[in-house]
Amino acid sequence: MNTHEQYMADFNTIFDGLDRWGPGTEAETIKAFKLLPSIPQTVLEIGCGKGITTTVLAKQSDAVITAIDNHEDALSKLRERATETGVADKVITQCASMTDLPFDDASFDVIWAEGSAYIMGVNKAFKQWRPLLKDKGVLVLSDLVWHTETPSAERLAFWQKEYPDMTTVEVRIKQAQEAGYHVIDNFTLSDKAWQAYFLPLQQRINDLKETMAESQALKDIQTELDIYHQGFEQFGYQVFILGRFE
Ligand SMILES: C[S@@+](CC[C@H](N)C(=O)[O-])C[C@H]1O[C@@H](n2cnc3c(N)ncnc32)[C@H](O)[C@@H]1O
Numbered sequence: 001m002n003t004h005e006q007y008m009a010d011f012n013t014i015f016d017g018l019d020r021w022g023p024g025t026e027a028e029t030i031k032a033f034k035l036l037p038s039i040p041q042t043v044l045e046i047g048c049g050k051g052i053t054t055t056v057l058a059k060q061s062d063a064v065i066t067a068i069d070n071h072e073d074a075l076s077k078l079r080e081r082a083t084e085t086g087v088a089d090k091v092i093t094q095c096a097s098m099t100d101l102p103f104d105d106a107s108f109d110v111i112w113a114e115g116s117a118y119i120m121g122v123n124k125a126f127k128q129w130r131p132l133l134k135d136k137g138v139l140v141l142s143d144l145v146w147h148t149e150t151p152s153a154e155r156l157a158f159w160q161k162e163y164p165d166m167t168t169v170e171v172r173i174k175q176a177q178e179a180g181y182h183v184i185d186n187f188t189l190s191d192k193a194w195q196a197y198f199l200p201l202q203q204r205i206n207d208l209k210e211t212m213a214e215s216q217a218l219k220d221i222q223t224e225l226d227i228y229h230q231g232f233e234q235f236g237y238q239v240f241i242l243g244r245f246e
Helices: 003-016 026-034 054-058 072-084 122-132 153-162 169-178 191-208 216-229
Strands: 042-046 064-069 091-095 108-113 133-146 181-188 235-244
Touching: 003 191, 003 216, 026 054, 026 181, 026 235, 042 054, 042 122, 054 064, 054 072, 054 091, 064 072, 072 091, 108 122, 122 133, 122 169, 133 169, 153 216, 169 181, 169 235, 191 216
Parallel strands: 042 064, 042 108, 064 091, 108 133
Antiparallel strands: 133 235, 181 235
């Protein structure tokens, strides 16, 4: 295994032990769902991971949810979770890349992407995913944003390395408008949403520290966790609820 393969293998070992792969709570997923202008019949969830959001969405309506991810093991966990929670008949899984989605234009009432659009770039996602929405369709996505125009040097250095495309809410909204959406609403995820992500992750790192002492992936994740432990006054996760213009 080369260094990159080892890094990715370690990364997967760490995250495979967790259900949630990004900040969020069931309550805030429901909050965003309730802000939709109408009840959807068809939902595409992109970067669904193990389905922590999928099963919550499935309980909110009768919509068929097509959940896509490029990680087959995660999709298999999602199917187990959907069966356990009694929503398997409403969920279709598909292993696909978010950059090359195998769906016809105007296929979905809603596209939902919690903590995943950054992987291809949020602005690119705004543009590429829009044609898949029906008229008056809605895109819901969450993204890490700056809450200040003047972050501290330490935070700036860290996030420029980890997420160079990170920007402010205002810039994301402008990009969304330019891509052909109007803002229905947006809100900042709570500290509880962060804790739901980083506390189990910290526990996982603590459990693996001895056996993976030399792992660069583990060290990098601990550095990221140290930033979270210091609080969220300069950055946060923002949920955008965006309607497609005609
Ligand atoms: C940060 S995780 C968020 C997962 C989930 N939404 C959650 O909140 O737990 C990002 C997800 O995107 C998936 N992913 C990464 N690259 C992808 C790609 N090119 N196409 C589809 N999914 C991808 C990962 O496997 C992972 O499940």
